[in-house]
Amino acid sequence: MDINIFQYGFMVRGLEAGVIVALIAPAIGIFLVLRRYSLIADTLAHVSLAGIALGLLLGLNPIFTAVGLTSLSTIGIERLRTTKKVYGESSLALFLSGSLAVAVILLSLANGLNTNLFSYLFGSIVTVTMSDVYTILTLSCIVSLILCIFYKELIYISFDEEAAKASGIPTRLINYILILLTALVVTLSIPIVGILLISALVVIPIISALQLKKGFSSTIMIAECISVFSVIFGIIVSFYWNLSTGGTIVLTMLALFIMILFFTSKKKRISSNIT
């Protein structure tokens, strides 16, 4: 293994984009997990595939068309959920399969069932260009800024939506902001882990950190560490062993989750034996 990973420009770009996405995903993931919205990330990822297909068909930057389409569909999902015309998870199923159908049709129109598609489905850091890194960085800064601004409202709504509303917090607006941010984060994560593995990036670091039973800010910090470690480790290992990057990242996260689960339940058993 005497190959220096950093002599390859695409690896450096991949690591840069990966670390940015690794930092931003748990920051939004914690609110999704605690609000039982985990599957929204998956649904929006499928919608973004339709966006990418549209981009490929029209010859536009697929990231931008994906951001546009996912943002629009968040409004539809939230509307259906709040008006209770269909059950919450059914509206997710509707958008998930519906957008997949749109994506397949658009791709067949664009004759695009090629390798490009495969990299969107499972992530491929090899294809990350310098302009992708800049786009990811800019959008991440916007997401972080909005998260900072509405951080306290998001915490309150996740903990107790009714009390938050009674204290004058505009809960509907904050809910929209949350899923709009999710749409952005999902689209950003596509080059790294791909559409089919995005929920893992958003959810697994959070559920791992939750096992450690800490306060809110500590939980986010732990999740950030798990996420960044998994992404860097996954990218490096996948490079040397010639594996799928997205798959390696997600399996690293899963391994960490299982380890944490094992140690926390063991600790619990020991402490209950003592008492």
Next chain:
Amino acid sequence: MTTQENEQRETSPRPSSIKRVDHTKKIIEVIDVSFSYGNGDALSGITLDVHDGDYLGLVGPNGAGKTTLLKIMLGLLLPTKGQVKIFGQELKKFKQWSDIGYVPQKATNFDPNFPATVKEVVLMGRYGRKGLFRQINKEDENAAEKALKEVGMNEYENRLIGDLSGGQQQRVFIARALAGEPKIIFLDEPTSGVDTKTQNEFYEIMKKLNQELGLTLILVSHDIKKIMGEVMHVACVDKTLVCHETPEEYLKNGLHGDVMGFISHHHEI
């Protein structure tokens, strides 16, 4: 100075800590309010005034619409008919939500695995007051600590909310409401599912908030027997307002027809 204020000054051991209230000032007006969930009226034609410094028990049998009325007063539900005014302002135009504290029914609103420390939960009580775009500062931290002291939970500030007992959690939720420095606190069935000792401690805290801090309290409860010895006024709700009087008057007047028969069974005082 009113006679009431004079009395308060004479009877209190710590007059300086008492916040004066004007018991004649209406701070909440419920005017001919009706509400329907779509299958018949849940509430019909309720008119009720709450005065500054009042300690009101909102009682009635299960499904009588107590919580619905509370939620209408909080602006969480819109009445199908009638209106509510808080501090003389129509609810739709009311903006000073930081003057209102709310302690919701714990069991239905709270995920015991939520990763938040006691202090983080109490700080939430400051969020509405801060408004959007403004971050938490030292002043908010101090207010949260003061609120925790008020309910005797300051030693628990770094514990996880889910690790506390039911009674302790409830005190934290009261501290959360207090942290926003409200003028009125609404409490929804605060003593359901807690033991007698915890209940007594809870009513001690309520007494302190009402008498020493001058807070107006509106408490929804089905435990009429206990509440009679605590509150200043009792409003009996069973779809309509059956009565609104002091506990003494309530006992003197006896039965309020068949409607409140449920409550009368509990009279052992």
